[in-house]
Amino acid sequence: MSAPGDDELHIASFVIQHRREAMPALAAAIGGHADLELAIPGDTRSVVLCESADRYAVMDHVDQLRAVPGVLNVLLVYHHAEPRDALEAEMDTPPDSNLAGVQP
Numbered sequence: 001m002s003a004p005g006d007d008e009l010h011i012a013s014f015v016i017q018h019r020r021e022a023m024p025a026l027a028a029a030i031g032g033h034a035d036l037e038l039a040i041p042g043d044t045r046s047v048v049l050c051e052s053a054d055r056y057a058v059m060d061h062v063d064q065l066r067a068v069p070g071v072l073n074v075l076l077v078y079h080h081a082e083p084r085d086a087l088e089a090e091m092d093t094p095p096d097s098n099l100a101g102v103q104p
Contacts, residue, residue: 007085011098013078014065020044022070028037029068036061044072055081 018026020043030036030048035057040047040053048065058079065074 007051007083008053008055008081009084010050010052010055010058010079010081012076012080013053014048014050014062015075016046016048017072018044018046018068019070019074022068026065026071027067029065032060033064046071058067 016026017053021045023041023046026046027041030038035050035052037049038046041047050058050061051060058076062074062076065071
C-alpha cells in the first residue's frame with residue numbers, strides 16, 4: 001500500500017539571498033541534487049527551481065541551502081503539488097476558448 005502523496009510531483013521555487021562570494025558553493029550545492037535547478041543565478045540573489053516527489057524533500061532542500069556558507073536566507077516563494085497522472089494526461093481545449101483551432 002502506498003502512502004498518501006506517493007504519486008505526486010511537488011514543484012517549488014526558492015529565492016536565495018547570498019553574498020557574492022557564496023555563488024560557487026551555492027551552485028555546487030544545487031548541482032549535487034538532481035531535483036534542483038539554478039534557474040536564475042545572480043550576484044546576491046538567485047532563483048532555484050525544485051521538482052520533487054516528496055513534500056518533505058522540498059523543505060529539506062531549504063534547510064540544506066540555508067546551511068551553505070554565505071547564504072543569508074532562502075525563501076520558499078511557490079509550492080504546488082499535482083498528481084503525476086494529472087500532469088501526464090492530455091488536455092482538451094474547450095470549444096469557446098481563444099486557443100480553439102490552434103495546432104500544437
